[in-house]
Amino acid sequence: MGFKLVLNVLYTMGVALCFIVAYKMFTTHNYPVMAGAMIVGVIVIFMKLRLLKEVKETQEAPQNKKGKGAK
Incomplete structure (x- = not known):
């Protein structure tokens, strides 16, 4: 989980850097x-969203096994 936290921080810094360069x-x-920086920024945003979705799914899996949160 620590690796995913570091990866999330790097993705955030990458997005900020891409849009600063684009500006x-x-x-x-x-x-x-500018166009290249924006394209790279959008790709990094998609990678970040995929990582956040993966983390959310891994956190919900133990709850489903325990019976909590099951509807």
């Missing part, structure tokens, strides 16, 4: 680099 490239009119 700087927009202000300097370097549009191909």
Whole structure:
């Protein structure tokens, strides 16, 4: 679980970095680099969402075995 926490932090930093680079490239009119940074940022967001979904599923699995939360 510690690895997933570190990975989540790295994904968050990656998203922030990509959008900072995209903004700087927009202000300097370097549009191909801006587009690349935005594409990479969107890919990292999807990876982060997949990781969060996986963590949520692993946390719900023990609850279902105990009978808690089962409807």
